[in-house]
Amino acid sequence: MYYKEIYTEGEYYYFDKNKLTLKFISKYYRFSKPSDINGIVSYDKDINILLSDTKEQTDFNIGFSYKRDIKNSGFNLKINPEKEVIIVSSDERGIVNGYKTFIKQIKKTEDGIYIPYIEINHEPSLKLSGVIEGFYGKPWTLENRLDCIKFIGENYMNTYMYAPKNDIYHRDKWRDLYPENKILEFKEILKECGKYHVDFYYMISPGKDFKFNMKDDYINLKSKLKQLIDIGVSKFGVLLDDIDYFKGSGYKHAELVNDVYYFLKYNLEQFNLVMCPTEYDIDYDTPYLKSLGENLLPDIKILWTGNETLSHRITKDSFNRISSILNHEIIIWDNVPVNDFKGDKELLFIAPYENRSPHLCENNLEGIVLNPMDIWEASKFTLASFSQYAFNADSFRGKDDFKKAISSIVSKHYVDDFYVFSQYFRNSRVSNSLPFNLIHMLNKNDIDGIDNELNKLFNATKNIKNSKERKLLKSIMPWIVQIEKEKILWESFKEGNLDIVKEEVKLLEKSKYKTSANIVVKILKKILNIKEK
Numbered sequence: 001m002y003y004k005e006i007y008t009e010g011e012y013y014y015f016d017k018n019k020l021t022l023k024f025i026s027k028y029y030r031f032s033k034p035s036d037i038n039g040i041v042s043y044d045k046d047i048n049i050l051l052s053d054t055k056e057q058t059d060f061n062i063g064f065s066y067k068r069d070i071k072n073s074g075f076n077l078k079i080n081p082e083k084e085v086i087i088v089s090s091d092e093r094g095i096v097n098g099y100k101t102f103i104k105q106i107k108k109t110e111d112g113i114y115i116p117y118i119e120i121n122h123e124p125s126l127k128l129s130g131v132i133e134g135f136y137g138k139p140w141t142l143e144n145r146l147d148c149i150k151f152i153g154e155n156y157m158n159t160y161m162y163a164p165k166n167d168i169y170h171r172d173k174w175r176d177l178y179p180e181n182k183i184l185e186f187k188e189i190l191k192e193c194g195k196y197h198v199d200f201y202y203m204i205s206p207g208k209d210f211k212f213n214m215k216d217d218y219i220n221l222k223s224k225l226k227q228l229i230d231i232g233v234s235k236f237g238v239l240l241d242d243i244d245y246f247k248g249s250g251y252k253h254a255e256l257v258n259d260v261y262y263f264l265k266y267n268l269e270q271f272n273l274v275m276c277p278t279e280y281d282i283d284y285d286t287p288y289l290k291s292l293g294e295n296l297l298p299d300i301k302i303l304w305t306g307n308e309t310l311s312h313r314i315t316k317d318s319f320n321r322i323s324s325i326l327n328h329e330i331i332i333w334d335n336v337p338v339n340d341f342k343g344d345k346e347l348l349f350i351a352p353y354e355n356r357s358p359h360l361c362e363n364n365l366e367g368i369v370l371n372p373m374d375i376w377e378a379s380k381f382t383l384a385s386f387s388q389y390a391f392n393a394d395s396f397r398g399k400d401d402f403k404k405a406i407s408s409i410v411s412k413h414y415v416d417d418f419y420v421f422s423q424y425f426r427n428s429r430v431s432n433s434l435p436f437n438l439i440h441m442l443n444k445n446d447i448d449g450i451d452n453e454l455n456k457l458f459n460a461t462k463n464i465k466n467s468k469e470r471k472l473l474k475s476i477m478p479w480i481v482q483i484e485k486e487k488i489l490w491e492s493f494k495e496g497n498l499d500i501v502k503e504e505v506k507l508l509e510k511s512k513y514k515t516s517a518n519i520v521v522k523i524l525k526k527i528l529n530i531k532e533k
Contacts, residue, residue, distance in 0.1 A: 002395035005121040012114040019046045021058045028064040039096045044103045064095050074123030077101050093197040128367025129390035130159030136340040137374045139164035142185050144376040146192050153196025155387035163203035171205040175220040177227050190232050202228045203237035212252050222263050235272040241280050250291030258297050276303040283307040283318040285325045293326040301366050302326050303333040310335045310429040313355040329366040337382040338371040346514045348479045351427035352402040353386040358393035377475040384408045414467050420460035424517040433516040458487045478513040486520040
């Protein structure tokens with residue numbers, strides 16, 4: 001992560017031991033102890049934090065202090081020569097962020113521990129950042145969701161929105177209460193969110209068949225939300241995307257969401273409410289958006305995907321237009337790396353977060369949530385890259401920092417292999433599916449150059465297949481098999497078996513799984529003059 005300000009003396013305090021003991025001193029909560037703030041004692045097993053009245057000899061003092069004007073769960077961290085660690089923030093999440101940053105400064109060796117004299121001041125660029133599980137297709141498992149929440153918290157993000165289109169109780173059977181087994185899952189999710197300081201939003205999508213002239217549907221909706229309130233949910237969303245228009249829908253949608261707002265206000269001391277309009281993917285004015293913006297209560301945030309459903313880019317100008325049109329705080333529902341759109345299910349996207357202006361954070365942007373693939377493990381790559389943007393958009397370098405994102409997910413021994421692998425699984429909705437060097441080679445019919453690049457891919461894939469990243473491997477194995485088929489085809493071409501190659505190209509094009517680059521098929525079709533049917 002890149003921090004806004006870092007000051008270092010270039011000096012270290014050395015401890016001839018492999019575990020540290022810290023004395024806890026709080027100016028944040030009165031009579032507090034480290035366990036009062038979730039997560040403080042769980043980030044490093046080699047750190048033991050004792051209360052301030054301990055008689056035991058300790059290595060450092062660690063103190064938490066409150067400062068109300070620090071934004072976005074930011075923090076000030078200072079490690080000084082007086083053997084003090086001081087972390088200052090305006091909320092608990094900021095204290096945890098500062099503590100995680102302190103842990104990252106510690107250098108462990110076989111002989112002992114080094115702690116630098118350093119000062120870091122940082123405020124994340126985004127107030128709200130994380131994941132919206134909002135794709136079509138098979139919803140994640142509970143195990144996926146719990147791991148996602150842990151991933152969000154460990155990567156300095158803070159939000160998980162539950163909105164799987166194919167959860168029948170979220171969309172098709174929104175009127176029906178959840179069965180007990182699903183309520184137990186939500187309780188487990190809430191517990192995990194508390195552990196990692198992640199905000200949980202329950203989203204409901206009643207728009208397909210909501211009857212605005214029937215009192216019973218308003219009652220059904222509130223009963224459903226009350227079921228979630230009763231287990232501790234306090235943040236909600238009403239989704240009115242991907243439904244039919246009707247005359248006056250902008251006003252009616254505002255009226256419905258406002259009604260939910262007043263219901264939540266009656267039942268909760270503190271709450272948040274967001275909504276997704278039917279027109280969620282444009283940046284120009286319409287009668288629907290005019291009516292919605294004018295009639296929606298000011299505290300309700302609005303979700304927006306950019307100027308397309310799957311936005312190739314999201315610019316400052318585009319965001320400023322929709323912000324001025326709606327006159328509400330905006331949360332960008334960014335449809336990356338999701339692959340549920342027509343023709344995308346055969347693809348896997350392992351790509352950096354890119355083509356999003358760093359200046360989005362300067363105005364009325366509440367935050368950004370990414371819509372991942374149903375393949376959770378593979379979605380981590382883009383999310384890890386995005387976490388760098390959310391933390392410090394000004395210094396974010398997308399493609400240039402992608403190896404750093406990869407290294408946070410896989411063993412250091414396989415970072416280079418996954419980087420090579422990722423070049424053939426670029427997000428074709430955001431950028432060209434081929435890197436420039438392959439485009440140039442394809443244009444020039446540079447067989448030797450392409451052969452050299454493909455051998456790098458084939459070797460990297462072989463190494464990945466032999467790695468110990470078991471969950472990730474299982475999720476991407478169909479595409480690994482596809483690359484192995486492409487390797488066999490390429491070898492047949494080099495051996496001159498052209499008749500066999502022509503038939504195999506046609507079969508490979510019908511495969512259920514493809515690389516977004518599809519370079520072997522592209523080059524062979526061009527060289528062998530295989531026409532589209």
